[in-house]
Amino acid sequence: MDSKGYLKHIAYDSVIFGFSGEKLKILIMKYHNTGLFALPGGFVKYDEDLNDAVRRGLKERTGLDDIYLEQFYAFGSVARYKPEVMEAIMKANNQTLDGYSWLLDRFISVAYYALINYEEVVPTPDALSDSCDWYALDELPNLMLDHSIIVTKALQTLRDNLERKLVGINLLPTLFTMKELQQVYEAILGEKLHRGTFQRKVLSMGILKRHEKHFSGAANKAPFLYSFEGSLC
Amino acid sequence: MDSKGYLKHIAYDSVIFGFSGEKLKILIMKYHNTGLFALPGGFVKYDEDLNDAVRRGLKERTGLDDIYLEQFYAFGSVARYKPEVMEAIMKANNQTLDGYSWLLDRFISVAYYALINYEEVVPTPDALSDSCDWYALDELPNLMLDHSIIVTKALQTLRDNLERKLVGINLLPTLFTMKELQQVYEAILGEKLHRGTFQRKVLSMGILKRHEKHFSGAANKAPFLYSFEGSLC
DNA sequence: TAATATTGTCGCAGATTGAGACAATATTAA
DNA sequence: TTAATATTGTCTCAATCTGCGACAATATTA
The missing domain is CATH 1.10.10.10 (Winged helix-like DNA-binding domain superfamily/Winged helix DNA-binding domain)
Structure with a gap:
């Protein structure tokens, strides 16, 4: 259990939707000195519900509690395992890899989408990123790993659910x-x-x-x- | 990596639907000498897609390839972590726990449902179980852990998807x-x-x-x- | 006071849905 | 051989829902 109290191999990613200027937008993180853009995500503590881990991350990124949240898919292909990407992010932050090698291992990511009131949010970067900002869906930067696919599936699921509930x-x-x-x-x-x-x-x-x-x-x-x-x- | 080549903390469970005698039925495993009933499930190898792991398990349980398969939810609450259950199963099979302690750790389970042609299936137990049999949805035995909840959610998702596709x-x-x-x-x-x-x-x-x-x-x-x-x- | 841009609501035609009705037909009973 | 029976394929009719335009109401500007 050298993984700082987090479950190995399990991550989550969140597609956080807001509405502004007649457009749908989502929150995107940009990592220090790498040019890499990614969805807000994180890991699950040993004694923490998966759903609670996601809410914890949303709180950090947006400042909000009580967010409308829906899990929509677990992405588990081998193809998404690219340790060199995580390694680049760590190195760009002058992190030694000691004690963080678990981050270079393979992860299965459970994806959620959230719906929030744009005006209430204060987007907040984390230690590894220098920005957390809104991007319109039709003006997204290139996202790392399979995050573009995750966004596409989030939107599709949201559309499917739209008729059922308001x-x-x-x-x-x-x-x-x-x-x-x-x-x-x-x-x-x-x-x-x-x-x-x-x-x-x-x-x-x-x-x-x-x-x-x-x-x-x-x-x-x-x-x-x-x-x-x-x-x- | 003492976990026999499987990813730690990640499991899957499958709700395998068949239709017979005008009723919906699912496959249930019964473990040796424990009285425990459970959904067919398994683990993911290091170099294996999550979806492929599930198909591998379905093949073992049913003999079928090319099954209609849909992922519907990842169950990740802490409450489902009950190492004593897995321990009872192992002990009932006279397994020493050496090298299997990873099985007593916490798991997040990704759940799938499958739709198959009842007549083509040859239900097959695994090494730990003495039966793999059909049970009508309204005559299920008590299932271990949160497997009853998984079944309920599978049926609900199936109903929701029924109108969209045939x-x-x-x-x-x-x-x-x-x-x-x-x-x-x-x-x-x-x-x-x-x-x-x-x-x-x-x-x-x-x-x-x-x-x-x-x-x-x-x-x-x-x-x-x-x-x-x-x-x- | 007139012009303009939206809003709230209505009406109509066409499409969809729920439910019953009726002829067709494969077998069994007489 | 013929009548009875159960189920199937299809139709019709009414009720409902949907797409779309129309019209009056109204808050501001010219």
Whole structure:
């Protein structure tokens, strides 16, 4: 157990979605002096639930508790085992490899996606990285290892789950307009939706509470504000 | 690396579905002299893809290659860490623990479900178990650890995926009648479906090929036989 | 006061779904 | 040989859902 109290061979990666400027974005880390971009990830302590490990990592990266989180796949191919990548990251940080050789071993990574309110987040790098920043899905840098595949699968799973639950709400502030909610859905699905149909469908689910109108200062009729009614899905 | 060439801390469990007697059934192992029942599972070799490890295990348990297989969740709570269970199994087999202490360590288990043609399978126990047999979902014995939860989640995921793809077909022989297909769906969903509506919907998907009629010997109009047309989903 | 951009809602046509009905047919009973 | 029976293949009809345009309401600007 020379692995600093972490389980060997097991890692997690997280695809943290936010919504801003009518676009879906995710958090990406950039490692010191390597030009390497990666998903936020981490390891699991010996006495820690896998899910708790991920929440711990999310808290460190975003400052948030109580995040909407969904596990979607465990990536376990041999092809993703590239010790030279981890070695480069360690060396760029002047770390000796003593006691860290377990990091060069093979890992199976359990991937999660999270949905958060963009405005509440303070992206925070870790010791090995010099940035943790938002990137729009259509403007991602090249990601290391199989992280691009992980992002693709995260988005696909999110789309599949979108119809079952009203998860899109987790990407918005407590109060939001129908138009904002529609824009979230359009960003996730990658297609335009008909305004009337969307509103009719969402309201028919009976889980939105309508509030007083919001006078935005724009040259048009003021929209209602809504909030989510019910337990976190 | 005293773990016989397997990755530490990582296991898999498989929920292998078959259809027989109008019921959904799964394969359950019974361990020697312990009264313990469990899902078929195993470990991942150092130079082996996670998915390949599961297929290797399925081949051993069922004799089949090319199985419809879907990963659905990685179970990683600390609560599932109960070394005394594994110890009891080993002792009941007169195994010394020398060289096997890695088996008493904590494991995260990646769970898969498989859909197979019941009639093609020859259930085969492994060295530690004295049976590998079919159990109907509503007549399962008590399963060790969190395996009951794994089964529940497998069934739920299967139901969710059922509408998206025509996966139910994987539970039937190459040639089948519309009634048989409907019975598979009813067994999975746990509810009766309307005959006319079901047939219309399935045929509208355009992925079934109709063959000549099948004279069953029953006192009624002979049904058509169908086969699945297209690539394995 | 008129023009403009959105919003909230409605109505209609087409598609989908749920449920029953009826003829066709393979076998058994008379 | 013929009638009875059980199941199959298909159809129809009503109810519901969906896509899409239309129209009035309204907050601001010209």
